[in-house]
Amino acid sequence: MAVTRTSLTGWGRTNPSAAELVELFRSELPAALKEVDDRGALVRGLGRSYGDAAQNGGGLVIRLMGSATDALLDREAGTVTVSAGASLDELLRYIVPRGFFVPVTPGTRFVTIGGAIASDIHGKNHHFDGSFGKHVLRMSLQLADGSVAEIGPDRDPELFWATIGGMGLTGIVLDATIRLLRVETSRMAVDTHRLPDLDTLMDTMADGDDDAHRYSVAWIDLAAKGSQLGRSVLTRGDHARFEQLPAKHQSDPLSYGPEQLVSVPPIIPRPGLLNHVTVAAFNELWFRKAPKRKIGGIESISSFFHPLDMVGQWARFYGKPGLVQYQLVVPFGQEDAMRRIVERVSASGAASFLAVLKRFGAGNEAPLSFPQPGWTLALDMPGGAPGLGKLLHGLDDMVLEAGGRNYFAKDAHTVPETIRRGYPRLAEWQAVRRRVDPHEVWQSDLGRRLHLAGD
Amino acid sequence: MDNAFGEPQNIVVLGGTSEIGLAIAHHLVSPVTRSIVLACRDLAKGEQAAAALRSDTVEVSVVSFDAADTASHERVIGDIVEAHGDLDVVVLAFGQLGNGEATGADVAEAAALAHVNFTGAISASVAVANRLRKQGHGTLVVLSSVAGERVRKANFVYGATKAGLDGFAQGLGDSLEGTGARVLVVRPGFVHSAMTKGMKAAPFATTPDKVADVTVQGLRRGNRTVWAPGILRFVFSALRHVPGPIWRKLPLG
Numbered sequence: 292m293a294v295t296r297t298s299l300t301g302w303g304r305t306n307p308s309a310a311e312l313v314e315l316f317r318s319e320l321p322a323a324l325k326e327v328d329d330r331g332a333l334v335r336g337l338g339r340s341y342g343d344a345a346q347n348g349g350g351l352v353i354r355l356m357g358s359a360t361d362a363l364l365d366r367e368a369g370t371v372t373v374s375a376g377a378s379l380d381e382l383l384r385y386i387v388p389r390g391f392f393v394p395v396t397p398g399t400r401f402v403t404i405g406g407a408i409a410s411d412i413h414g415k416n417h418h419f420d421g422s423f424g425k426h427v428l429r430m431s432l433q434l435a436d437g438s439v440a441e442i443g444p445d446r447d448p449e450l451f452w453a454t455i456g457g458m459g460l461t462g463i464v465l466d467a468t469i470r471l472l473r474v475e476t477s478r479m480a481v482d483t484h485r486l487p488d489l490d491t492l493m494d495t496m497a498d499g500d501d502d503a504h505r506y507s508v509a510w511i512d513l514a515a516k517g518s519q520l521g522r523s524v525l526t527r528g529d530h531a532r533f534e535q536l537p538a539k540h541q542s543d544p545l546s547y548g549p550e551q552l553v554s555v556p557p558i559i560p561r562p563g564l565l566n567h568v569t570v571a572a573f574n575e576l577w578f579r580k581a582p583k584r585k586i587g588g589i590e591s592i593s594s595f596f597h598p599l600d601m602v603g604q605w606a607r608f609y610g611k612p613g614l615v616q617y618q619l620v621v622p623f624g625q626e627d628a629m630r631r632i633v634e635r636v637s638a639s640g641a642a643s644f645l646a647v648l649k650r651f652g653a654g655n656e657a658p659l660s661f662p663q664p665g666w667t668l669a670l671d672m673p674g675g676a677p678g679l680g681k682l683l684h685g686l687d688d689m690v691l692e693a694g695g696r697n698y699f700a701k702d703a704h705t706v707p708e709t710i711r712r713g714y715p716r717l718a719e720w721q722a723v724r725r726r727v728d729p730h731e732v733w734q735s736d737l738g739r740r741l742h743l744a745g746d
Numbered sequence: 747m748d749n750a751f752g753e754p755q756n757i758v759v760l761g762g763t764s765e766i767g768l769a770i771a772h773h774l775v776s777p778v779t780r781s782i783v784l785a786c787r788d789l790a791k792g793e794q795a796a797a798a799l800r801s802d803t804v805e806v807s808v809v810s811f812d813a814a815d816t817a818s819h820e821r822v823i824g825d826i827v828e829a830h831g832d833l834d835v836v837v838l839a840f841g842q843l844g845n846g847e848a849t850g851a852d853v854a855e856a857a858a859l860a861h862v863n864f865t866g867a868i869s870a871s872v873a874v875a876n877r878l879r880k881q882g883h884g885t886l887v888v889l890s891s892v893a894g895e896r897v898r899k900a901n902f903v904y905g906a907t908k909a910g911l912d913g914f915a916q917g918l919g920d921s922l923e924g925t926g927a928r929v930l931v932v933r934p935g936f937v938h939s940a941m942t943k944g945m946k947a948a949p950f951a952t953t954p955d956k957v958a959d960v961t962v963q964g965l966r967r968g969n970r971t972v973w974a975p976g977i978l979r980f981v982f983s984a985l986r987h988v989p990g991p992i993w994r995k996l997p998l999g
């Protein structure tokens with residue numbers, strides 16, 4: 292097999308490690324696994340996790356070949372069976388024109404099905420539809436010993452749920468059958484509200500209206516201080532029905548062709564381009580641009596779900612130190628804790644370009660799944676911001692204190708103890724892992740850093 | 747594995763009683779630090795230093811290490827990895843200054859010093875680099891010295907070993923390119939430490955703390971070389987070209 296040692300990072304471009312990178316078809320996996328040494332093997336999707344989840348320093352990193360061209364769409368059942376190496380981008384291009392949508396999409400469509408399962412990703416519809424794993428009906432899993440397991444909620448459910456949110460450490464998902472959502476159009480009907488502060492925002496989101504919309508998320512301006520702290524733009528939406536479309540779109544209601552505009556060149560922008568001043572200015576613009584209140588605006592799927600995808604490699608804006616994402620959840624009833632967290636981030640001056648607040652609905656059976664009922668906040672911060680390490684370690688304490696936790700797919704900084712407190716079912720997951728991977732073939736930098744496999 | 751802020755989990759100091767090495771360890775400690783290993787020949791002194799670093803979350807161990815015993819290096823490094831896992835930052839801090847021009851006139855003393863500072867440093871570095879290459883990440887910090895930039899008569903054996911070590915470390919760093927492992931060469935000027943105790947300070951003298959500061963910054967930025975203090979980089983780029991007759995008369999200590 293053609294292996295090349297390659298330096299890999301996550302989307303945040305922070306802590307690299309080098310691994311033997313190889314692209315393999317599923318039929319080639321068993322032979323490749325025989326040659327794995329003590330540094331182990333890991334499958335990597337499109338590298339959209341921010342930290343070191345898809346890295347395995349010194350070991351083997353496998354890109355699973357596969358695309359949506361051989362996806363099997365069952366129109367009657369409303370399901371699709373697709374290779375785990377395929378991306379949501381490809382899948383959407385295939386299913387949207389046929390009147391279907393993925394059950395959950397993250398803020399980028401450039402993730403693989405395997406990555407979506409391994410992180411048990413959530414979208415703007417979590418309060419309504421739950422996370423990705425809930426919509427997986429079955430999957431086949433390449434095990435460390437070379438065999439393939441067929442698993443589902445009713446077939447080896449322990450392994451099934453350990454694989455959902457399992458960060459690639461139970462095996463390689465080869466293909467999966469996923470329940471889809473039927474849509475009449477490829478457009479979104481969107482309501483937008485501008486809200487003056489955090490309390491008003493959380494009150495508005497909690498008042499029950501949120502549940503009337505499939506999708507809901509708020510963008511918070513963390514550069515605003517004092518009485519404006521937490522001023523925000525709340526967007527809620529649903530898939531537009533045919534009659535909601537303007538006449539000109541009705542002739543082709545399911546047309547879908549997202550374009551990528553530009554890619555940030557690899558030339559690094561001047562260091563410090565993203566600082567508190569530029570971010571504050573940007574946020575000011577964004578906030579003012581949003582209407583105070585607008586109901587039923589029609590938007591495309593990409594502008595509603597994947598606006599960042601329009602700017603290709605935008606993470607490069609952050610230059611050499613990269614960017615760090617921090618995503619936390621605190622249970623309902625901990626609104627005060629959320630306010631203190633927002634205050635602390637805002638006071639730190641660590642410029643946060645994007646801060647996103649959303650309400651999570653019920654969690655699922657997966658022991659390492661991130662979402663739990665409550666409030667989730669995601670922050671983007673330049674990796675080079677002074678004092679950022681201290682800030683995030685401090686936030687960890689506040690989050691744990693409030694009974695919350697942070698998200699593996701975004702993590703690049705925390706410590707094993709934090710995970711043990713935030714994910715009390717870790718031991719249960721470890722037991723399943725020991726059963727299917729006693730020789731610790733599956734390894735990742737994230738796993739080693741957070742001692743996921745051991746104590 | 748370092749985290750996104752370059753905060754290492756596992757730190758090793760070879761020459762674990764060195765004041766500069768210990769200062770670097772202190773500066774590297776963060777909430778993610780799991781273990782620090784002080785590898786030194788004077789275990790009692792090592793234990794004293796360990797006590798100052800130890801905390802509820804940081805395990806500090808002292809292991810026996812003699813730079814002169816090159817045959818043991820691979821085993822010592824292997825044992826550390828066995829006990830603590832991947833090496834994130836290894837600081838090569840041991841070194842001997844010798845006794846000035848007297849060392850340069852004593853066959854046994856000169857050879858012994860070269861053996862520790864040069865042969866021992868190379869042997870330990872190779873043992874570390876092999877591990878870093880295998881794990882695909884990690885940084886070796888090599889304490890070179892401005893004394894190697896242009897060797898002075900006052901400590902020419904020492905200066906020569908540092909010149910050689912510096913060249914070796916740069917080449918090692920280049921050879922590790924693409925493997926995920928890195929080398930950071932640190933070039934301090936005169937540092938107030940046990941090594942220079944009682945000596946007259948040279949211009950731009952600094953402290954172990956300041957050297958540690960510069961080193962940690964260099965680690966976070968992914969530099970290949972740092973000078974401490976930074977200005978010495980410019981001073982030495984001028985001194986390198988000073989004609990010999992003048993160089994020999996300069997009051998550089």
Ligand SMILES: Cc1cc2nc3c(=O)[nH]c(=O)nc-3n(C[C@H](O)[C@H](O)[C@H](O)COP(=O)(O)OP(=O)(O)OC[C@H]3O[C@@H](n4cnc5c(N)ncnc54)[C@H](O)[C@@H]3O)c2cc1C
Nearest residue numbers: 336337338339340397398403405406409412413458459464
């Ligand atoms: C702009 C942006 C917005 C985002 N928005 C959201 C969001 O709204 N909600 C959300 O939940 N996440 C979000 N994410 C995170 C992203 O959805 C997850 O990190 C996702 O896992 C990335 O998928 P990937 O294919 O790139 O996987 P990678 O990042 O390459 O890998 C992630 C993990 O999945 C494992 N994995 C990959 N393929 C397989 C497989 N076939 N079998 C088993 N394990 C596998 C890897 O081993 C690794 O542990 C966002 C990321 C970006 C960059």
Ligand SMILES: NC(=O)c1ccc[n+]([C@@H]2O[C@H](COP(=O)([O-])OP(=O)(O)OC[C@H]3O[C@@H](n4cnc5c(N)ncnc54)[C@H](OP(=O)(O)O)[C@@H]3O)[C@@H](O)[C@H]2O)c1
Nearest residue numbers: 763764765766812813814840841889891936937939940941
């Ligand atoms: N101080 C300066 O002005 C200066 C300037 C530039 C560069 N440097 C370099 O920085 C490094 C650290 O020096 P320092 O200032 O911290 O001085 P230091 O405190 O004297 O440290 C030197 C260390 O080397 C150890 N050592 C000597 N021989 C050894 C051997 N055979 N095996 C194992 N360890 C051995 C010593 O251990 P013992 O305690 O057992 O003797 C001591 O801990 C050295 O490489 C030095 O050359 C120093």
